[in-house]
Amino acid sequence: MDVIASISTLFLPLLVVLILLYALSKKTDAYGAFTEGGKEGIRLSISLLPFLLGMLVAINILRASGLLDAMNQALSPVLAFLSIPPDLISLLFIRPISGSASLGMLADLTATYGPEHFISRAASIIQGSTDTTLYVLTVYFGAVGIKKMGRALTIGLLADIAGMTIAILITIWYFS
Known part of the structure; x- marks a missing residue:
């Protein structure tokens, strides 16, 4: 066990040394490449800021307006028929939009029901x-300037619906 711990502690320093040795063997300016990568990272971060801000504002508007609560009430009879607890509805709508908001909802559900409850397990x-389909499309497609994202949006949301459906079926099958 001590050998594995010492290897894992040395992994990153050894990786850095290997990269520097490789750069030296290729006669590449490793420090110059590192600083150029840092500059590009800062430029990319600044270009992503408006997209991130837009997503955060949209999420807060959805939560504060009560739209999620209205959707919960409207869809609860249908989802009850499908054996989907109403407490999962907000998570089902927020997950494609924001990972951090859905993670917060997961934490709330787990704190409310406990980790062994069906709702907590299904939410996990x-x-x-x-995936956070709308977030990914907004941020990454926006960063590279892609304007037409209709098909990617359709496929991403269909994949989310399939993932959510299968997640609930697995929870019912495995934990019931």
Whole structure:
């Protein structure tokens, strides 16, 4: 066990040394390449800021307006028929928009019901089985200037719906 711990502690320093040795063998300016990469990272971060701000504002408007609560009430009879607890509805709508908001909802559900409850387990599996489709499309497509994202949006949302459906079915099958 001590050998594995010492290897894992030395992994990053050894990786840096290997990269520097490789750069030296290729006669590449490693420090110059590192600083250029840092400059590019800062430029990319600044270009992503408006997209991130827009997503955060949209999420806060959805939560503060009560739209999620209205959707919960409107869809609860249908989802009850499908054996989907109403407490998961907000998570199902927020997950494609924001990872941090859905993670906060998962934490709230786990704190409310406990980690062994069906809702907490289903929410955890949904969190791991789906992606933040709208966030990814907005930020990454916006950063590279792609304007037409209709098909990517359709496929991404269909994949999220499939992931959510299968997550609930797995939770029912495995934990019931």
